[in-house]
Amino acid sequence: VQLQASGGGLVQAGGSLRLSCAASGLAFSNFAMGWFRQAPGKERDFVAAINWNGGSTYSADSVKGRFTISRDNAKNTVYLQMNSLKPEDTAVYYCAADFYLGGGPRIATMKEYDYWGQGTQVTVSS
Numbered sequence: 001v002q003l004q005a006s007g008g009g010l011v012q013a014g015g016s017l018r019l020s021c022a023a024s025g026l027a028f029s030n031f032a033m034g035w036f037r038q039a040p041g042k043e044r045d046f047v048a049a050i051n052w053n054g055g056s057t058y059s060a061d062s063v064k065g066r067f068t069i070s071r072d073n074a075k076n077t078v079y080l081q082m083n084s085l086k087p088e089d090t091a092v093y094y095c096a097a098d099f100y101l102g103g104g105p106r107i108a109t110m111k112e113y114d115y116w117g118q119g120t121q122v123t124v125s126s
């Protein structure tokens with residue numbers, strides 16, 4: 001299984017980025033997908049998650065109204081559109097896959113995730 005995250009970079013505060021995570025080696029539509037982030041010296045935190053068919057999404061309070069998660073099962077890809085970026089959004093962003101066909105708050109639970117990508121750096125300057 002490979003999860004290849006891309007789209008990170010350096011952006012000014014107030015700007016936007018779109019992260020992508022291309023999955024291979026798994027039946028993508030059988031997995032909930034999540035984005036998590038880890039800032040220097042901090043623990044990895046939940047950002048957003050989407051269930052297997054896109055019918056259910058969860059976002060952390062810190063990103064609600066600014067970040068949107070979506071997926072394209074035909075392309076085996078999950079996206080994270082990040083708008084109105086803030087310096088505190090600076091972190092390495094990881095995508096992950098959870099073998100789960102339900103919905104609900106489980107998909108926001110980091111320990112439930114089975115596979116992880118390598119991460120992409122997002123840096124927001126003030």
